[in-house]
Structures are given as structure tokens and as C-alpha cells.
Amino acid sequence: MPIMGDGKRAGSKPATIYDVAARAGVSKSLVSLVLQRSPRVSDQRRAAVLRAIQELDYRPSTAAVALAGTRSRTIGVVLDDFRNQWFVDLLTGLRESLQDQGHRLVVADRFLNTGLDASPVEGFLSMRVEGIVIAGEPDTDLAVPASMPLVVAGGRVTIPRADTVANDDRTGGAIAAAHLLDLGHRRIGFVGARSAASDERRTGLEARIAAAGPGASVVSAVLSGEPTEEAGVRAVGVLLDEHPDVTAVFAANDVMAIGALSGLAERGLRVPEDVSVIGYDDTPVAASRYVGLTSIDDRSVEIGRGAGERLLARIADPGAPAREILVEPRLVARRTTARR
Amino acid sequence: MPIMGDGKRAGSKPATIYDVAARAGVSKSLVSLVLQRSPRVSDQRRAAVLRAIQELDYRPSTAAVALAGTRSRTIGVVLDDFRNQWFVDLLTGLRESLQDQGHRLVVADRFLNTGLDASPVEGFLSMRVEGIVIAGEPDTDLAVPASMPLVVAGGRVTIPRADTVANDDRTGGAIAAAHLLDLGHRRIGFVGARSAASDERRTGLEARIAAAGPGASVVSAVLSGEPTEEAGVRAVGVLLDEHPDVTAVFAANDVMAIGALSGLAERGLRVPEDVSVIGYDDTPVAASRYVGLTSIDDRSVEIGRGAGERLLARIADPGAPAREILVEPRLVARRTTARR
């Protein structure tokens, strides 16, 4: 049974720093110093305090620490939606760069506390976080005070005063193009939706194909709505209706790519024998053995790490000019692309 | 551009209740009363305070509120891993039952603040949350003090003092069985792993099949490791090697079911023409048009709502006997099951 309650002090209120001080026979300040790992405490006293902390199961109140201290040592991470898995890797990267400095991470998506806060940012502001990371491009209007250190990770909205760390979509598109050209494809279709990321990826694709010479060309089906699986199905349908000769499809993201797979299957086309398909984001579904989708890895861990570093730099020097950092994506070849 | 900084007070420290009081020409307590929506405040003063709050962009410090108040009005939700998507629906349910009461939700998985806290529970304890919800069955040793209101949602670990709200796995297994029997299947395979949920689901399946009479039977392949996609592939392989006559496969969860789909495809078996497949959990992948996996919906939203209600009850009456609530799962029929 992994979960157990310890019997001691059950029911009573949590121990305070006073309790610890009394038990260890020292002053409250001494306890505080021990807590902050100050070297200016005798080993004997320190040991006594530590023992008292153990015995009382003492845990400093974050509220009191935040209130009394000068810094909250907390960073708020704003997600648009917990369903968008990519944030998981982003958090890994953020943790790597932020946690050595003792920063605590708090996450919220736009639904978590609806009804209490107008937006996740409101909640973070109340917590007096030292910095905010916005993951992706939330569609709500986020009012972040100009004085709050802010970095946008993975999104392409450029806010003058915010640092931006994102995957280089244009390069990603070019990488996809190069992969397909390598495999011998010359007539390539793009399926996308109305988003900045989709546009950039297409631009990268087209540029690289154009550079390959007159033998290769791109045709596109860009829908006006959200880049959903359904949109992928529809877009690939449109694409093939108009251009039955495409042998490879590059989708603006994995979700649309999965839709494209459905669309192709429903038309009786085999992947990758008849048509190759490549997605973008390298999501868990793409990596699934069942799907095995070739995709462009947007390097979320790297983005997270970079975002954390930028945020620290900005906290240290709020006046520093905003930077935009692009992380190089990379190809992850799987089963849905093949030589033609 | 959705994100904007408001110019006012940029750089300065956040306004306090004193600033608001001064600006509105009232005392700090009056401001506090307005904040708490007390009816015992004249409309005039209230308006003045509200205006000052607006003008100063004032936001109460959660730290100060928590420290001064008697309750933190915060509930901690412990997830094992942000990658296990089912928590998203759970949160929806929790929100529904908890937020009317003004409770704030804080979430953490076991990685979020590793290096700072020994476990997510540690962090929540420091925050002085009023209750904790454990989602699923975390593998870390969570030391939750006996005095902390606790409910386990979706897990099957039964802790004497904790309430439990979970999906009724046995009934779920029976529902899967009934569905397959309805479709005319008589020789049914089960693929699972070593977990309490898997066992319960199989038990439910077997009971229902047995009740159908001697014409129907179940054969199982239960692996010893984690219920992963790979495990699904292997398990369905073992199953078919030993029992080539099965016409339907019930997997302990969707992930294994997806693995089973791969395994079947690799053996040249078509789904659902040759073999029907049914999973459990009704995850987003199952719902994907590309996969279209028939599954058992574990009703996570309901579980969340129930967990929230139990937690409130327990907070109100800590001495109440622990209850175990089972939520009825339901079938979601898609493309992977068919009449034989």
C-alpha cells in the first residue's frame, strides 16, 4: 500500500517555526537560518533544529515565506489546454533550466480555475510569481503587466517586450521537403490551416522545393478553420481531387496528418506505397507503433530549456532587449514515408 | 495581438490593500469586506473601493490571504504523469463540484517540482491545501498526513481513511462482454497486464461470458509488465499463437488495444472483418477517426465530480466514514467491433 498517513500529530494544526524553535531550544531566527542553509550556524544547533523539524514533521508555509520574503521564487506557466500534450516536454526543459535556481513551477491551463480567475495570468499575478511563461499561442486575451518578466515558448506571437523561444517552422518545412525529395518525390502536396505556424511551414517547404529545380512542385490545400483531424481529412480530399498526381503529403501538424491518413485510406490509397505522409510536432500518437508517422520534431524540451534561460536572464536584467530564439527542428523518419 | 501589457504602474510594486484604502478614502478592513462581497457595505463606499481597485489594478496577494485567513480554499490534485491524458476530464469534473464553493485547484504531477519537493504532496502540504485528490495510482510513496482530507479518484488502492471514487471496472468488463456476445462472438480473447484494474476488467468479462452459457468462452494473455502499446502487441501475439480461433479481443486499456491492432495487422488479420477489438478508457486516440477504437468510457468527468463532492463532505466532516463510490462505465461503439 503506497499511501500511508503518519500517525504523529494527526488532527492538530501544522507545526510552525515557533514550535520547532521551542523544541530545539533556540530562537525562531536560528531556525530560519537553518532552513535557508546559512553556513553561519553551529553544527550543534543545526543538528538540534533539524531533529526538531523531523520530529514535528515541520514544513514551512509557502504563504508565510512568500509574504515575508523578497522573492516568491515561483514561475507561472500558462498553457492553452492540458490536452495539447506538447507542454509535457516543454515542462521538462523549463525544469532543467529553472529548478537549479530554486524556482518553483506552477501550471494552469485556461480552464483550470475559470470562474475564480479571469485568466490563468490573473491567478499567477495574485501569487506574485517572478515570471511567466506562455506556452504556445493562447487564444484568450492575456493581460500581462509590462513589468512582469515574460517569455513566449513555442508560439509565434511576437510581443515587443517579451522574449520568444520557438521552433524554426520554416526550417522544419525545408527539412520535410528535403526528406521527400531524397525519397524521389517530385509532386508534393501540402495540407494546412490558417495559422502562422502552418504558413511558415509551408513557406519553408515551398522554398526548398523551388530550390530543387523545375522538376519538383508543390500544391496546397489550406483550410480556413482549426487544424483538426477532420480538417486533415477534408484537406487531403480537396488536394487529391484537384491534383491526383501527388505522391507525398506534408501536413502542417500531426493531427492533420492523422486526418490525412484517414482520408487517403478512405480513398483506397495505401501509405506509404501510393502516397507518403509526413506530419509536424512529433506527438506521442505519431510515435505510436500503430501509426508510425514520419514527423518533424519541434524539440520541445530544448524550447523549454531555452525559455527558462531567457526568463532567468530577464528577471536578472529586466531592461535587456527582447530576444527571439529559434530552435532547429529535426526529422524523425518512420513508416509513413517511403521511396517512390 | 492578443497579449498586451498595460502601461499603468509598470515597474512599480503591486498595489496593496492599503493603497486601495487610501485611494478610496476608507479603511483597509472596508476594502477587505468589499473583496469578500460582504453585503454590509454601503453602495457608495463599495463603488469607491471598486473604482480604486480598478484604477490601481489591484489584486489580493494569495499569500497574504492564505496566511491571514482561516482557510486556504485550495485543493491539491496529484497526478502521476501529465502524459496520462485522462486527468483532463477528471479536472473538469472536479472543477464542477469544487469551484462553486470557491475552491482553487492546484495540479502537479510527480515530475513538476522534483528537486524541490520530495513529492507533489509535500508541496501541497506546504501550501496548506484543504484537501488532496490523488488521481489514479501514483507509484511514489505519498505520505499524506492522516488529518488531511483525501480522496483517491480513479485508483483502486483502498486506503482506510480515504474516500475512493472510481470507475466500476468489473461492470466495464461485463459491458464489453455483452457487446461482443451481442455481435455474435463466442470465442473471446483478453489481453492484459499485471494491474488491479486489468484483473477486475477481466473478471467482469469472464463472469458475463460464463453467464452466457457453455457456447462462449474466454482465453487470456496477461503479461507481467506495464500495460503499454508494446505489451499489447506481444500479448495479442501470444494469444493468437495459442488460440487462433478467437474472433474478438478485449484489451485491458486503449493503449494495449492499439498495440493489439498493430499485432493483428502484422499478422495479416483485418479489424473488424477477421477480429473485433475493444479497449478501455475511451482515450482521445480511441476517438480519433483514424483509429476508431470501440472502447469502454470510464466516465472521468463523473469521477471527478464525485471526487470533488466527497472531498467537500470530508472537509466538512472529517470524522465521516470513508466511502467507496463506483461510477458506471459505458460502451462507446466505433469501427473496431463488428458482427461476426
Added chain:
DNA sequence: TTGTAAGCGTTATCAG
């Protein structure tokens, strides 16, 4: 209805 004052559990600033 409104104001006063005493905490809440820490950190921080100084004298010893």
C-alpha cells in the same frame, strides 16, 4: 456601516 488592532508564519535587520 465603518474603523481599530491583533494576529497569521516567515524573513530581514540589527544589535549583542
Added chain:
DNA sequence: CTGATAACGCTTACAA
């Protein structure tokens, strides 16, 4: 090194 003592921003009796 150690220990008072004053903040920190807010809630909450208790008075007025």
C-alpha cells in the same frame, strides 16, 4: 554566530 523585533499584506473579532 545568535536572538529580538519589525515588517510582509491580509482577515477578523471587537469597538465605535
